[in-house]
Amino acid sequence: GAVVSQHPSRVICKSGTSVKIECRSLDFQATTMFWYRQFPKQSLMLMATSNEGSKATYEQGVEKDKFLINHASLTLSTLTVTSAHPEDSSFYICSARDGDTYQPQHFGDGTRLSIL
Amino acid sequence: LAKTTQPISMDSYEGQEVNITCSHNNIATNDYITWYQQFPSQGPRFIIQGYKTKVTNEVASLFIPADRKSSTLSLPRVSLSDTAVYYCLVGVRTGFQKLVFGTGTRLLVSP
Numbered sequence: 001g002a003v004v005s006q007h008p009s010r011v012i013c014k015s016g017t018s019v020k021i022e023c024r025s026l027d028f029q030a031t032t033m034f035w036y037r038q039f040p041k042q043s044l045m046l047m048a049t050s051n052e053g054s055k056a057t058y059e060q061g062v063e064k065d066k067f068l069i070n071h072a073s074l075t076l077s078t079l080t081v082t083s084a085h086p087e088d089s090s091f092y093i094c095s096a097r098d099g100d101t102y103q104p105q106h107f108g109d110g111t112r113l114s115i116l
Numbered sequence: 117l118a119k120t121t122q123p124i125s126m127d128s129y130e131g132q133e134v135n136i137t138c139s140h141n142n143i144a145t146n147d148y149i150t151w152y153q154q155f156p157s158q159g160p161r162f163i164i165q166g167y168k169t170k171v172t173n174e175v176a177s178l179f180i181p182a183d184r185k186s187s188t189l190s191l192p193r194v195s196l197s198d199t200a201v202y203y204c205l206v207g208v209r210t211g212f213q214k215l216v217f218g219t220g221t222r223l224l225v226s227p
Contacts, residue, residue, distance in 0.1 A: 006159075043219050044217040046216065104162040
């Protein structure tokens with residue numbers, strides 16, 4: 001079945017560091033991918049919609065200069081958390097949908113980001 | 117996007133059938149109902165999707181009444197490994213629709 005891979009699975013870094021998270025669709029092409037953030041004991045919150053070859057669409061309240069999204073190919077989207085601070089520590093999850101419009105979205109296994 | 121309401125938590129025992137109900141009073145004509153399962157520190161996993169009446173797969177059944185204002189996810193004979201958070205989502209079944217997750221239902225299965 002369709003698989004979405006995220007890398008890295010866990011990141012621990014110092015405050016002020018920029019961190020890049022990759023999201024790959026392994027066996028299908030995804031012109032659109034989604035990025036979510038999830039805090040402990042809370043639900044997933046959509047951050048942005050990543051569109052291949054064009055600018056990402058950010059949800060209200062999400063700083064586009066803070067969370068840089070690049071979707072340069074049909075199988076890869078990246079999320080860069082720039083100048084990360086402890087409040088950016090969270091679980092980041094991406095999802096993608098196969099080109100077939102009737103397929104459900106498939107999620108990666110998430111990236112645990114911890115900023116010290 | 118139609119808002120959904122689910123119980124925050126449910127408890128069950130191994131071998132029992134678990135039914136999780138989701139309310140979606142404002143569901144639109146074109147909306148489908150989709151359920152996802154999430155384990156700690158993992159991304160959500162698709163369980164089942166339906167539009168009306170009943171849908172069944174190897175994992176669960178989804179019951180949708182005629183007015184479609186609610187739906188029930190049925191998990192037969194749960195095991196400890198079914199302990200997870202279950203999310204009900206409602207939306208158009210198009211290719212690139214963004215998903216809006218509600219609070220989900222935290223299911224705890226005990227021995």
